[in-house]
Amino acid sequence: MEYNFKAIESKWQKFWSDNNTFKVDVDKSKPKFYVLDMFPYPSGAGLHVGHPLGYIASDIYSRYKRLQGHNVLHPMGYDAFGLPAEQYAIQTGQHPAVTTDKNVKRYREQLSKIGFSYDWDREFRTCDTDYYKWTQWVFIELFEHWYNKENQKSVPIRDLIEVFCREGNGKINAATDQIDVFTAEDWNNKSEKQQQEILLNYRIAYLADTMVNWCPALGTVLANDEIKEGLSVRGGHPVVQKKMRQWSLRISAYAERLLEDLNKLEWTDSLKEIQRNWIGRSEGAEMNFKLKGQDLEMEIFTTRPDTSWGVTFMVLAPESDLVQKVTTEEHKAKVEEYILETKKRSERDRMADAKSVSGQFTGAYAINPLNNQEIPIYISDYVLMGYGTGAIMAVPGHDTRDFKFARHFDLPIVQVVVKKGENPTDPKDWDDSIDSKEGKMINSGFINDLDVNAAIKQTIQYIEEKGIGKRKVNFRLRDAIFSRQRYWGEPFPVYFKEGLPYVLEKDKLPLELPKVDVYLPTEDGEPPLGRAKNWTTEDGYPFELSTMPGFAGSSAYYLRYMDPKNNEALVSEEANEYWQDVDLYIGGTEHATGHLIYSRFWNKFLFDIGWVCKDEPFRKLINQGMIQGRSSFVYRIKYNEFKDDAKKILSNFVPYLNYKKELKFTKNPSVRELRNLLNFRKGDVFYFDEENNIVLISRKLPSRIKRKIEEGNLRDKYEFLVLSEKEIKDKVIFNERINNFFKQGLELSVGNLENTFVSFNLRKEYDVTPIHVDVNIVSNDILDTEAFKNWNPEYKNAEFILEDGKYHCGHAVEKMSKSLYNVVNPDDVIEQYGADTLRMYEMFLGPLEMSKPWDTNGIDGVHKFLRKFWRLFHDDQNNISITEETPTKDELKVLHKTIKKIQEDIERFSFNTSVSAFMICVNELTDLKCKKRDVLEPLLVLLSSFAPHITEELWQLCGNNGSITYVSFPKFEAKYLVESSFEYPVSFNGKMRFKLELPMEISAKEAEDIVLSHEQAIKWLDGKTPRKIIFVPKKIINIVI
């Protein structure tokens, strides 16, 4: 039988599905292993070849782990709530659930065709009520907990209430927005409403006013990437900053733990670094600046308290509450105006002129607590309310933004740090601030002459002693805004009583998403849920109108896979105890600051409240590189150019002859002769037909036209002007003929050439427009010209200028996208080559972590390999042919070399080199004509993780029953690789000159003697005595002359 991948692949996919081959359950007799792919969002476009890259890698690893005797949990499901489905719903009126369902089914179908070993019984979608019930459940828990900094843990809010009743909030060390201190008595005297308001300041899930991008025209809030230059991407309407009461999650409470625990994880350094930057821990000091003439203080955060002597002004964020308090009467109007400007400018203008400096003096002065100088207080939009305290001390000498601001407002600049070996300079001459990371302090009182680091320590010590401020660690990580004014998401299990939020009883869950007539905001700007009828509790209290964001559903999905059908809990204790955490997580870096931070936070919270046994969800994580598209181009010659060409020919033509001389054509007139005859000048060109009539005469003909004429191409397209001797002599006839010729020529050229495409390497000779062409009609950069004509009616009459008889396309690496015609669909590849080829080729492309363009140029090689592998098991008549003979030493060596290599490669996720190793192995066994069961069966097992279909089939053809999935991975035996000799490269001064076979166990002395007496060595030594001989056993011999 031939290698019929279509029959084989569908046969085994059916077998796996019929036999539940990959179904797993808790099985304490086996070690567990949990392999997870990042949750896909099922888009309408379906999978392209980039998506499966990580899935294939994780599938190989899963299958490998099964062969190693592990109980492998390898699930798949869908992150199914989200904006694209909602937008499609807005456009078409179809319920997002309908389109989502359709998309999910298409994904499932495509995934099935690639032969993944998922346990499909565990499949779910985030939009299933059975699933989002638990998302809502976790939200309720988040609402009912607060973060105790004392033991760094989330604890129930009822414990907090108890403390408040007993002793107030004075001793509580919580992550909170509560500033005011109250006693037990205060607390007990407060109304329920007041108490609830205070509790919101402590809850992990809390309501607070936050800034959002509000688009009045669309009546909705927009994400940052839905806005371009201050306008909505959809419709181009203006967007403004607006304060809105929204749910937030107090993820900032976990900043320290999220940062610290990164050290426990086996993630790539670059990914950890992205998270570290995002969390943004900075050590420094909080300092208080007294205000001149007022009983007020300004609190600032700085990482560089040592530069305090260089502070020459202060800057407040325009949004800061302090602005109103400090601004003097005479500056009030201007300050108000500036604040108004800032609000208006918000997104759009700030982006447009990010480099310009603006600000406004408040009229107030602060006192620098270190040198008692009076310094002016400004407001400016370069200081953000959301970071630190919304106020800074400006050190223009050593900070670029402060420097620009100082120059703009003509404020003093003082140098306080000098680099080692340099002298202080006059700030008046500076173009920019001076770097101050290293150096010595100057102009800085008691810290003068200290190094920067020592100066920071001394300053902090001083300000703590004097009560000016204290050491402080600041984080960049902001609390996560958890409300979305959208329809297609999880409803909050929240209702409002007297304007205050209360959560539903858990037995009321799930709170199902209600039906609405259209998926748009209401007329008064409320979210789509505002349209739902009876969207209230049984007692008539209104439900929350926002829904949860995308990350809500994807933050605990890995836990649900452990126990997806459980109705009593998100995950049972038993399942969680057994599966623990994800051992291997594969996905793209694009989730580095979203999903991967949120789910770590979410998991830590669940850990704190005792629901899960591990405080980190993903032990090892691998980032697959992006598969980019490789676009192909054709080059269309510009229409206008041809018009110009025709004109040019016309104007260059020389309709003039010298009649004084007799015109006489010889059979092969030389150019010189003609030039003389016709009085042409240098650079003029003329052409002849076969009968030596002049057919065209031109001065400075464009080279491309010239070439066409020489190639004879134009003769097919143009009626050439053919002039006889007599016609050339008669000026009137001549001119008439010429004029008519060009009139005709112009029409013809414009008519024919506007749809002409020129091959890649000839494109420079023309003025061309590159046009994206569907990569599916291009093979190895050669265009299928017939397919091209049929591809688009516009190109039906296309003409081609070829090179070597072929049309070569240009190419570029871009993102894979429908609009660029570079999308390659895995279904098409599978149709042509089969899933096993697709799987192996995606791995063969290069290292998993690296981005690379999808380029099918090499796929034939991988397919050929599988066919060759198939032939290894068959005779010339294509009958299965396996012998029971004992393998030879050479055959066992090939096998065990491969076992070792494959095992090592899989374990370090170097799948591209495994594919090479398989190729080498099959090449060698083919050369050895090895058909022995004891060699080929272990090889089948090795390959089965990579190419599961062909190996299952061959496994059966070899006479085995059942699936190859659960047999044992072949054991590597070093004894088969033992060599008796080693072929040493012998180099002279580090340059390899010849090779020499020497016994394995040889002393340096013996080796030296043999080498030096070798004729090649004698030649290279050329009579000289070696100065030194390096002998590295089993590596190299180097002779230094």
Place this chain on the structure above:
RNA sequence: GCCCGGAUGGCGGAAUUGGUAGACGCGCUGGACUUAAAAUCCAGUGACCAUUAGGUUGUGCGGGUUCAAGUCCCGCUCCGGGUACCA
């Protein structure tokens, strides 16, 4: 700007701890088989010089360490990713 990666033939890439640079595959060239095509097989393939034998050179650029550098160190260039009025 800052942080993190990367750069090796015509192309994708290999070289795991400093030890034979270019494995494996594609492409290309030549050949075998065939009426022909497909499929398959064989040989060659970094560049330069040389009839051959062989030699020189070569891992983005410039230095350095070493018996030996794609690999380590110092200084650059370019490309990719992340991030930002972050104090």
